[in-house]
Amino acid sequence: MMSLKRLTLTGILAALPLLAGLPAQADALDDIMKTKVLRVAVPQDFPPFGSVGTDMQPRGYDIDAAALIAKEMGVKLELVPVSSANRLPYLQTKKVDLIISSLGKNPDREKAIDFTVAYAPFYSGVFGPASVKVSAAADLAKKTVGVTRGALEDLELSKIVPADAEVRRFEDNNTTISAFLSGQVQLIATGNVVAAAILEKNPPNRPEPKFVIKDSPCFIGLNKEEPALLAKVNAIIKKARTDGSLEAVSKKWLGAPLPADLPG
Amino acid sequence: MNLALSDLTDNGGLFLRGAALTIGLTMAAIVAGLVLGVLGAAGRRAQSRPVRWVAGAYVELIRNTPFIIQLFFIFFGLPRLGLRLGSMEAAFIAMSINLGGYATEIIRAGLDSIGKGSWEAGFSLGLTRWQTFRLVVLVPALQKVYPALTSQFIIILLGSSVVSQIAVEELTYVGSYIQSRNFRAFETTLVVAALYLLLAVGFQQMFAAVGRRVFAYAERQR
Numbered sequence: 001m002m003s004l005k006r007l008t009l010t011g012i013l014a015a016l017p018l019l020a021g022l023p024a025q026a027d028a029l030d031d032i033m034k035t036k037v038l039r040v041a042v043p044q045d046f047p048p049f050g051s052v053g054t055d056m057q058p059r060g061y062d063i064d065a066a067a068l069i070a071k072e073m074g075v076k077l078e079l080v081p082v083s084s085a086n087r088l089p090y091l092q093t094k095k096v097d098l099i100i101s102s103l104g105k106n107p108d109r110e111k112a113i114d115f116t117v118a119y120a121p122f123y124s125g126v127f128g129p130a131s132v133k134v135s136a137a138a139d140l141a142k143k144t145v146g147v148t149r150g151a152l153e154d155l156e157l158s159k160i161v162p163a164d165a166e167v168r169r170f171e172d173n174n175t176t177i178s179a180f181l182s183g184q185v186q187l188i189a190t191g192n193v194v195a196a197a198i199l200e201k202n203p204p205n206r207p208e209p210k211f212v213i214k215d216s217p218c219f220i221g222l223n224k225e226e227p228a229l230l231a232k233v234n235a236i237i238k239k240a241r242t243d244g245s246l247e248a249v250s251k252k253w254l255g256a257p258l259p260a261d262l263p264g
Numbered sequence: 265m266n267l268a269l270s271d272l273t274d275n276g277g278l279f280l281r282g283a284a285l286t287i288g289l290t291m292a293a294i295v296a297g298l299v300l301g302v303l304g305a306a307g308r309r310a311q312s313r314p315v316r317w318v319a320g321a322y323v324e325l326i327r328n329t330p331f332i333i334q335l336f337f338i339f340f341g342l343p344r345l346g347l348r349l350g351s352m353e354a355a356f357i358a359m360s361i362n363l364g365g366y367a368t369e370i371i372r373a374g375l376d377s378i379g380k381g382s383w384e385a386g387f388s389l390g391l392t393r394w395q396t397f398r399l400v401v402l403v404p405a406l407q408k409v410y411p412a413l414t415s416q417f418i419i420i421l422l423g424s425s426v427v428s429q430i431a432v433e434e435l436t437y438v439g440s441y442i443q444s445r446n447f448r449a450f451e452t453t454l455v456v457a458a459l460y461l462l463l464a465v466g467f468q469q470m471f472a473a474v475g476r477r478v479f480a481y482a483e484r485q486r
Contacts, residue, residue: 169431
């Protein structure tokens, strides 16, 4: 058996090549164009953004967005399935070029990596059938809204809801969804991903987007000091947002058109 | 351990409103459930076979399915059949028919304990079967099973916590609402538990007082 001291030493020695590899800064865009391969970290456990289909192939919004970018760059796409916990290390150790994994932006993360413009909507909102006319919190007057007690949507909605709206707070997500589907509440406050999952089942009561309670869209992550790659991906996303190709992805996976006010 | 009960003082009004709704719902369900129980017990001892069968099926259905499933069936299931009830109405109906099912069996046991002589006494006075049931047999039967009935009432009082699932804003709902806001889960639960205990003991005292009044004739006979 190895002594603790030996073990520590072995560990340090094993880590040395990693440390040595980091400063050797090459231009990531150059490398991609040279190898003709774009490596993208995608989720595998977060439908509809990324999951594994019945054919064992990754599928979802993030996968389609990655394919779109690779096609525009004219390179082959290599998908690397990651989890929420390990997606940043994958990028920082250069095992992937981009993270397209429903990544939200916050100041802490911005210190560690760069973000492109937003490529996908991710928000808590109020949803309901087309027959219920609501486009802002004030319109909720005299309407019933179902929400899960204590969830983010409950806390945020409670701040903005008018006094004569009826907010019905249910025990858990499934009960809230049941209340909406059985018509016990007219509207439901939840995440757009949950609404999309309901829409996919084609229920008689359709949760169409009404208004946003709290917005935290998804961005593509890449390493810092890669201005060429950042500019390239930004240009592709901006073009895809206007030419309808990203709109098609949004309609396919989220059942809703791309919001016009995606940031960046 | 550090108890931050003072964090809850702002919520006194909410707790009271929740407790009031729990009391109101329970009282209403007890009245309706008792009526259902008497009718059900009469039905189980009826001469007509279909009536006996219906009453028996009711008891078996209610006593062999979980309360929460009965509640969900009424609240989420009935809209599919075109009957949409508010959460309050659904809670009241679910609690009433649940209590009715159990009360039927308890009251039937009371009726079984009344000897043939009481019935014959009624008939010999020229009373019909229904009149004999109502005027002669029912009250002594209820007196025999009164303790069992009241404990079933307490069970429905405590069971009413389940209706918080469908957003009825009773005591349990209020507790979970408050703790989702202030993150004082233990303190909130402690207060809710204390309030239920208080309610249950209060109900017991009340039922004992009611029992002494309603069954006073029997005491006089001794």
